[in-house]
Each structure stands twice: as structure tokens, then as C-alpha cells.
Amino acid sequence: MKMFRKSIRLAAVMALPASVMVGGAPAWxxxxxxxxxxxxxxxxxxxGQQRRVPFETxxxxxxxxxxLTADGDAVFPEGDSFGTNPPNMLPTIYENAKTCxxxxxPNTLPSTPENPYNLHDDPVIRELDKTSPTDDLDWIMDRIEAMSEPQQICRNFRGTEHCYSYPRRVxxxxxxxxxxxxxxxxxxxELQGRFSEREYEGFPLLHYLGGLKTKVVDPETKSVTVNQLWYDTHIESDAAYIDPIAVTDEEWTIKYVxxxxxxGHEDFAPYAMFFDDWTELNLTDLGGPDLTAGGTAFPxxxxxxxxxxxxxxxEGLEYTLNMKMPPARFWNLSYHWGWRQHPPRVQVTENMRVPLRNGALRNTAESGVFGENPRASEEAKLAAIGMIGDTAPAKRMWQMFREMGGMTINSTNKHFGGGLNGSIIQAQMHLIRQAFDDWRNRGRLPTGYEMDPDADVTVLFLNNTIYGQLKGHNGDANVIMDDGVWDKxxxxxxxxxxxxxxYVHAxxxxxxxxxxxxxxxxHNTLPSGGAGPLFTFGRNYFWIHVAGGGPIxxxxxxxxxxAPNSPINDQSWQVANGNGVVPSNFEFAWGGMQQEMNDYVNVDGIGEHHLEVEFSYEPSRRLRMYQFDALHHDTAVWSVH
Structure with missing residues (x-):
């Protein structure tokens, strides 16, 4: 029997860079x-700018x-986005982007004929040990499998060889x-022994450290350092949020290491999203509204x-470069991605000062679930990890390795010759290998999950990230939608x-x-071996398809x-959270009325919702759908080409 729980309203599950109703503004x-x-x-x-469209229906x-996207509106005439003359492709103009x-x-022209990489300096490069977590976990599993492999003995009896195996003593x-x-x-x-001083030390496979991943722009240097690891299908960063309040009105830099x-071979491509200039949106001089509410709101x-x-x-190199940014009042986020493994090779760093729907800082959603410092104690760490679903591949590995790390000899696992029975270890390692393979590929659903037969796309929030699958796609290559699903x-x-x-995802x-x-x-990066014009998202006028009603x-x-319940601080969801912020000041930032959450859990105990989207336009030939978690962005992205 399917389970239903009481439907509830989350008053402020909002983390969407959208625009919405302005309290008190005229209807027009x-x-x-x-x-x-x-x-x-x-x-x-x-x-000028491209015109904006209505909210979704x-x-x-x-x-x-x-x-229905944009209430059925479309900016361009019908055409073939994947043909020789895409209707939504704009001419390349070597100028900065414009405000209303x-x-x-400033700093919104990424490439020019004179300077193909116009927004950053030449990277400083050094060699490094390129061993990844994948390599070391694989080595550990190989060792445990080898020491527990069944022992084989062959004997010759009357000219016939007889072989048999029995469990090895571990x-x-x-x-x-x-x-x-x-x-x-x-x-x-902190790692020990042969694993000490690895470049990846401190970057977990379990995504529970969001409360510690906020960095602050230095007011003197007007810069902030972001460290990233790229390996396999992963990008991991020590910065999920940046506080740029010191450079609200000044140009600044992100120092990427x-x-x-x-x-991890890839093209470094941070995709930055920028708002219009809120300081210009008192439009009373043009006969319009004051969207800033006298300077108290920041649309x-x-x-x-x-x-x-x-x-x-x-591979095997570290690149340090300084990326030029416009004044921080424009900046929403930077989405780092790699076209060779996309998705899941993605990671996002957000502007902490772009608030949640209730006016709380953007990183409070993460710290509300996992705590401000999950490293403060063993208890805090286990409580944070406890918020991650037990079906997550990384958590399955974690649970089984923890069990093996505390294993002692008893009547059920002992070997008749002493030590542990190797057959029991082998069985455990089979399950760990299965979880390891699931962890390595977010282009398909992990073991135990299946797509709804009527779904074109399944998006699974798990381990504070997203796994996904396309109908008819095996997940072994880039996620490209079949022709005929959405072309027109x-x-x-x-x-x-x-x-x-x-915990709730949005x-x-x-x-x-x-x-x-x-x-x-x-275009001008091709002579130097760049792949930019072949794969880039380019410079585009983005739109949010859940802006009117908020994230789902x-x-x-x-x-x-x-199972014990881990404590969760839900203060970040409450409108009246005692922070003195007037919610109406932020309505223009976070979408319209929050959609009521139907608290439906399927027969497997998994939260589930279904969405049918009718598209009123042709897709971009570079990316059809950018899907993410509004509350816990970081690595929770699953895009469809």
C-alpha cells in the first residue's frame, strides 16, 4: 500500500534567482x-537586452x-535549433552586457579577437600527485578482496586432477x-600512512559539510580563493557560498586553484549568472514603479x-588563475561544469547574500540541515551524515566499511583455522563494489531505483546531489535527449x-x-587548442521556469x-524566524507564492513528485534543461543536452 503523510506548507523553501510580484506595485x-x-x-x-517573458502557468x-513555460509565450519564430540557422542564436557582439x-x-565580455580569454590572467601551473579518491578506494578494495579470495587446492587422483576451494583465513x-x-x-x-598528504584530503564523498563551505571576499585585496578538485565525473569545491558584501559596488576577483x-582532463568553464542592476530599478522617472521600495528592497x-x-x-596539474567579476550586486552564482562528463561533472558556488524567501542568508538552508560545523564533534558529524539517505552509494560504502572497520571474530564469522572467514568478507566486498560503481556514475539511477515507465527523465535527490536518468539512455555517455522528445x-x-x-529538496x-x-x-580559442565554440553555453539570456510559483x-x-532521527534546525524555513527581516523586501528575489508540498512517499519510502512541462519554445542546441536543487545547490545539478 502506498503511504501518504499529511500535506504541509513550507513557508519559505525558496532559493531561486527569479523575479516576482512587488508588494504594493501597480498591476502593470x-x-x-x-x-x-x-x-x-x-x-x-x-x-540592448532581450525582452523578458511572462511567468509560467x-x-x-x-x-x-x-x-507551461512563459505562459505559452515565445521570443523567436519557430525553427530548428539544431539546424544551420537556429532561430534563437544571437550574433556574437564584443561588448559588455547591458542593464535595463x-x-x-563590467567584466561580462568573456572573449575577444584580441584576447580569447578576456576575463582572467594566464594561469600559474604546477605539477601535482594526481591520485584521486577513486584510485585509493579501488586499491583498498583490491587489497581486501585479495586477502579474502578463496584458496584453491588441486590434487591428482589416479591421473585425474581435482580442484576445490575453501574460504581463506583473513x-x-x-x-x-x-x-x-x-x-x-x-x-x-585527515589521512594516514600511504594516503597522507593526498591532494584530495579533506574533500569527502559524503556531501555533509555545507555549513563549513562559506568564504568571504577580502575587503583589502577584493579577492577570495576557491579550491577545486576535478576527477572522474566529479568536481568538488571548498566553497559552496561566497559572502561578497565588501565588494557590492566594486569589481573583484575569484582566485581559482x-x-x-x-x-579529470577538461576545459575550465565557470558559467556565471548575473542579475540586472537593482540600483537602477526605481523607475518613477520613467512613469513606472519604484521596485527598490525607497531603497529598502533589492530586486x-x-x-x-x-x-x-x-x-x-x-591531468596531474594545478591551475591558479584570477577571474574578473562585476560588482557583486550583479552576481548570483558561478556554475562550474565540464562538457566531457556532463552531467554529472558540475559544482556551483552561490552568492550568500542573495537571500532565501524569508530573508535569511542563502547558506542557512545547508547549515539548517547539516549544522554549522559538522566537524565540531563525532556526534555532530554522525548527525549530519544521518541526514543523507541510506540508499546513497557513498553512504552505503561508508556504512559497510565502518562495519568492517569494527569487525571482531565471533561465532558467525570466524574461520575454522583462526581469523575471519574470507567468504563473509567477499560477500561484503561484492556489495561495496556495487555501491562504488553506483557512486562513480550519476548519469544513471543507482542500484535499487527504477524509472517510472511514463517518465522521460528521472531526477533523484540523494547524498545532497542529484542522480538522474533519461529514458532509453544507459548513462555511459553524456546525457543527450533523443530526437523527438523535445525538439520543438x-x-x-x-x-x-x-x-x-x-530532508526536503526543491x-x-x-x-x-x-x-x-x-x-x-x-571562436578565437580554437588555434590554441580550446574547444570553446564547439561546446560552450556561450553568453545567454537565462530564464527560470518556476519563477512564478517557486521551486517544486x-x-x-x-x-x-x-532508525534514530537526526536533529534538524528548521529555523531557516520559517518566515517569522526572529531575524528582523521584513519578508516583503525580498519577494522580488525569490519567486511567487511557495507551492504547497504534498508529502507523498512511495511504497519504497522515497519522496516523489511528478512534473509535466510543456515547452513554448525550441531548446538551445547546447543545453535543453538545467535542473538543480534550490536549497542545496553545490553539486546538486543534473542537466540535459
Whole structure:
């Protein structure tokens, strides 16, 4: 029997860079679409902005939502996005992006004929040990499997050889040491022995450290350092949030230190999203509304996004470069991605000062679930990890290695000759290998999950990240939608949303220029071996398809019976949270009324919601759907090409 729990309303599950109703504003200036009559929307080709469109139309019944993008509006005539003349492709213009009033936004021209990498200096490069967590975990598993492999004996009897095997005796001390080293890698602890001083030390496989991943821009240097690891399908960063309050009105830099470990070869492409200039949005001089409410509100209107560079990086090297940024009042986030493994090779760093719906700082959603310092004590660490679903591949590995790390000889596991029975260890290692393989590939659903047969896309929130699967796709290559699913306006895509974690996730769908246009960039990087113009998202006019009604909440999974509940601080969701912020000051930043969460859990105890999207436009040929978690962004992205 399917389980239903009481439907609840989360008053402020909002973390979406969208625009919405302005309290007290005239009816003709209620949405970004209405700004078209006041802004310079003469078009990108004419040095202005692309016009904005209405919010989506959506209906929710039970745990199913239907959504029509932009209320059926389209900016361009019908055409073939994948043909020789895409209707939504804009001419490349070597100028900075513009604000509503036509003023330039500094540092928004990523490439020019004179300077192909226009926004950063030449990287400083050093060699490094490129061993990755994957390599060391694989080595540990090889050792445990070898020491527990069945022993084979062959004997000759009357000219016929007879072979048989029996369980090998395993030294419990050596096995426990190896298992504990694996736990240290998965938790991101200080490493010992042959694993000490690894470049990846401190970067866990379990995503529970968000409360510690906020950095502050130095007011003197006007810079902040972000460290990243790239390996396999992973990008891990020590910064999920940046506090740029010191440079609200000043240009600044992000100093990237990027380490490319084994199988991490890629083009470095931070895609930055920028708002319009809120200081210009008192439009009373034009006969319009004052969207700043006399300087007390900070309306963040979607404007433009761009790959800031597309710089090739090689394995075994560390790259240090300084990325130029416009004044921080424009900046929403930087989405780091790699086209060779996309998704899941993604990671996002957000502007902490762009608030949640209730006015709370953006990083409070993460610290509310996992605590401000999960490293403060063993108890704090286990409570934080306890919020991650038990079906997550990294957590399955963690649980089984922890069990092996504490294993002692008893009547059920002892070997008749002393030590541990190797057959029991072999059985455990089979399950660990299965979890390891699931962890390595977020392009398909992990073991135990299946797509709804009616879904075109399944999005699974798990381990504070996203696993996903396309119908008919095996997950072994880049996630590219089959022809005919969504190629033209009017096509519908059915999306199954699942949540295996023990806290709320919030689904967001964003367009990267299919609706409002995109320009190809980095043409001039080809002579130096760059792949920019072949794969870049370019510079585009992004739009958020859940801006009108807010992110779609996906309820948490049910904990296994008898499992202890980890404490969760839900203050970040409450409108009246005692922080003295007036919610109406932030309504323009975070979308409209929060959608009510239907607290539906399926027969497997997994939170579930269904979404059908009808697209009113043709997709961009570079990216069809940017999907992410509004509350816990970081690595929780799953995009579809």
C-alpha cells in the first residue's frame, strides 16, 4: 500500500534567482515581463537586452504538477535549433552586457579577437600527485578482496586432477586498518600512512559539510580563493557560498586553484549568472514603479549568464588563475561544469547574500540541515551524515566499511583455522563494489531505483546531489535527449522527481537561452587548442521556469523503522524566524507564492513528485534543461543536452 503523510506548507523553501510580484506595485509592473515597457529591450543585436517573458502557468493536483513555460509565450519564430540557422542564436557582439537602462556591466565580455580569454590572467601551473579518491578506494578494495579470495587446492587422483576451494583465513587487524582508511577518505578526514598528504584530503564523498563551505571576499585585496578538485565525473569545491558584501559596488576577483586529478582532463568553464542592476530599478522617472521600495528592497531580475572562460586543463596539474567579476550586486552564482562528463561533472558556488524567501542568508538552508560545523564533534558529524539517505552509494560504502572497520571474530564469522572467514568478507566486498560503481556514475539511477515507465527523465535527490536518468539512455555517455522528445515548441517532457534523503529538496528548471537567445563565444580559442565554440553555453539570456510559483518541493524519504532521527534546525524555513527581516523586501528575489508540498512517499519510502512541462519554445542546441536543487545547490545539478 502506498503511504501518504499529511500535506504541509513550507513557508519559505525558496532559493531561486527569479523575479516576482512587488508588494504594493501597480498591476502593470508586477513581473519582469512588465519591465519591458521601461527597459531598453531593443534586442541583443542592437546593443540592448532581450525582452523578458511572462511567468509560467502551473497547476498542481496531489503530487503531480503541470507547467507551461512563459505562459505559452515565445521570443523567436519557430525553427530548428539544431539546424544551420537556429532561430534563437544571437550574433556574437564584443561588448559588455547591458542593464535595463542600457549601462554596461563590467567584466561580462568573456572573449575577444584580441584576447580569447578576456576575463582572467594566464594561469600559474604546477605539477601535482594526481591520485584521486577513486584510485585509493579501488586499491583498498583490491587489497581486501585479495586477502579474502578463496584458496584453491588441486590434487591428482589416479591421473585425474581435482580442484576445490575453501574460504581463506583473513587477518582481522589488517582488514580493519584498510576499512578505516576507506572511511577516512569517504568522510574527508585527515589521512594516514600511504594516503597522507593526498591532494584530495579533506574533500569527502559524503556531501555533509555545507555549513563549513562559506568564504568571504577580502575587503583589502577584493579577492577570495576557491579550491577545486576535478576527477572522474566529479568536481568538488571548498566553497559552496561566497559572502561578497565588501565588494557590492566594486569589481573583484575569484582566485581559482584547480587541481586536475586522474581522469579529470577538461576545459575550465565557470558559467556565471548575473542579475540586472537593482540600483537602477526605481523607475518613477520613467512613469513606472519604484521596485527598490525607497531603497529598502533589492530586486534581483534575471539578466544574462555566460561561460567566463573555456580554458583546457590537463591531468596531474594545478591551475591558479584570477577571474574578473562585476560588482557583486550583479552576481548570483558561478556554475562550474565540464562538457566531457556532463552531467554529472558540475559544482556551483552561490552568492550568500542573495537571500532565501524569508530573508535569511542563502547558506542557512545547508547549515539548517547539516549544522554549522559538522566537524565540531563525532556526534555532530554522525548527525549530519544521518541526514543523507541510506540508499546513497557513498553512504552505503561508508556504512559497510565502518562495519568492517569494527569487525571482531565471533561465532558467525570466524574461520575454522583462526581469523575471519574470507567468504563473509567477499560477500561484503561484492556489495561495496556495487555501491562504488553506483557512486562513480550519476548519469544513471543507482542500484535499487527504477524509472517510472511514463517518465522521460528521472531526477533523484540523494547524498545532497542529484542522480538522474533519461529514458532509453544507459548513462555511459553524456546525457543527450533523443530526437523527438523535445525538439520543438509544444513538446511535453514528463519528469519524475524522487528524494532519497531525509530532508526536503526543491526542484528548479532553468533555460540557458533557448527561450530568450544565446550567442556563441570563444571562436578565437580554437588555434590554441580550446574547444570553446564547439561546446560552450556561450553568453545567454537565462530564464527560470518556476519563477512564478517557486521551486517544486520534493518531500523527504521515510527513515527505516527503528532508525534514530537526526536533529534538524528548521529555523531557516520559517518566515517569522526572529531575524528582523521584513519578508516583503525580498519577494522580488525569490519567486511567487511557495507551492504547497504534498508529502507523498512511495511504497519504497522515497519522496516523489511528478512534473509535466510543456515547452513554448525550441531548446538551445547546447543545453535543453538545467535542473538543480534550490536549497542545496553545490553539486546538486543534473542537466540535459
Amino acid at each position: 509592473a508586477q513581473t519582469p515581463f512588465d519591465l519591458n515597457m521601461f527597459c531598453n529591450v531593443s534586442g541583443h543585436a542592437n546593443g 502551473r497547476t498542481t493536483v496531489g503530487n503531480a504538477t503541470t507547467l 537602462r542600457g549601462n554596461e556591466i 587477518n582481522p587487524g589488517e582488514m580493519r586498518t584498510l576499512a578505516r582508511r576507506a572511511v577516512d577518505i569517504i568522510e574527508g578526514n 584547480v587541481k586536475i586529478l586522474n581522469r 534581483r531580475v534575471p539578466n544574462i549568464g555566460m561561460d567566463q572562460t573555456f580554458f583546457p586543463m590537463q 515548441r509544444g513538446d511535453k517532457v514528463n519528469i519524475q522527481l524522487l528524494n532519497g534523503d531525509y 526542484y528548479v528548471l532553468v533555460d540557458f537561452g533557448g527561450l530568450r537567445g544565446w550567442e556563441n563565444t570563444f 518541493p520534493v518531500p523527504p524519504a521515510a527513515r527505516p523503522e527503528g
